Amino acid sequence: MNEVLGTVFIVIGLAFDFFGCLGLVRLPDVYNRLQAATKCVTLGTCGILFGLFLFRGFTAAGLKALLCLIFIILTAPVSAHALARGAYISGVKLWDKSVVDKYGEDISK
Amino acid sequence: MKSKILLFVLGFFVWALLVWPPDIQHIIIGILIAFLVSSITGDLFVKRPSLFTDFKRYLWFGYYVPLFIWECIKANIDVAYRVSHPDVPIKPGIVKVKTNLKSDTGLTFLANSITLTPGTMCVDIDRENGFLYIHWIYVKDKDIEKATKLIVETFENILKRIFE
Incomplete structure (x- = not known):
């Protein structure tokens, strides 16, 4: 039973990882790409790790997978903030068709 | 002091999970390292340890x-x-x-939650005035008040009850 559930979680995780990578290719600028990469790759990888935990249960490998899951959820958004802010400050422009840029207005003041 | 004890317990717990199944050598080394780390950096870990004794905050965290x-x-x-x-x-x-x-913790959790919820990603925080700059993949409203209502309010009320 656990193996079936684990396989389901791993397949769902892989599907979301795939959409994240597709977003990296299809979306126009750094910020939109970071959105796709952060959201999809975080949940996708967590899905895979949780599937591994269901396969192995409370053993050495399973508990390490759970720990990695928690650390990924805590750290992935932080690295996304750092990348987005760093990109903006070092001068990467928003996409041409962006509708509003409040951050630029406030920074240049 | 309370902050150091909390960091020691948390550090030892994570160590125990990492070396599972535990044996006596790993436990002794874990206690030594957790003690060393918590005695050096323990004061930076929690600023207000009294929050940890409030049971309602755990319930809100569970929600x-x-x-x-x-x-x-x-x-x-x-x-x-x-x-x-x-x-x-x-x-x-x-x-x-x-x-x-x-x-600090409240703002970090708010920014992380915003980053992982639909269509929004936090770019920068202005702490003095309490503003967040959010990259929105599909801008529904440019106005500050309405955008606040759409993006922040889902989590802000809960996080206020947990961390403030």
Whole structure:
């Protein structure tokens, strides 16, 4: 039973990882790409790790997978903030068709 | 002092999970390392240890976790829809929203939650005035008040009860 559930979680995780990578290719600028990469790759990888935990249960490998899951959820958004802010400050422009840029207005003041 | 003890317990717990199944050598080394780390950096860990004794905060945290997972799944389906649609329906922009949270942990959790919820990503925080700059993949409203209502309010009220 656990193996079936684990396989389901791993397949769902892989599907979301795939959409994240597709977003990296299809979306126009750094910020939109970071959105796709952060959201999809975080949940996708967590899905895979949780599937591994269901396969192995409370053993050495399973508990390490759970720990990695928690650390990924805590750290992935932080690295996304750092990348987005760093990109903006070092001068990467928003996409041409962006509708509003409040951050630029406030920074240049 | 309380902060050091909390860090010691947490550090030892994580160590125990990492070396599972535990034996006597690993436990002794874990205690030594957790003691060393918590005696050096323990004071930076929690500023107000009294918050940990308030039971209601744990209940609100238990309510926050499923809500966060649900929003996270919605965000992923949203991204999957946008990138697999032939026209890529996006209208991106950086908007500014207000927040009432003040504490470090609260702001960090708010920014992380916003990053993992549908269509929004936190770019920068202005702590003095309580503003967050949010990159929104499909801007519904440029106005500060309305954007605040749409983006921040889901989590702010809960996080205020947990961390403030």
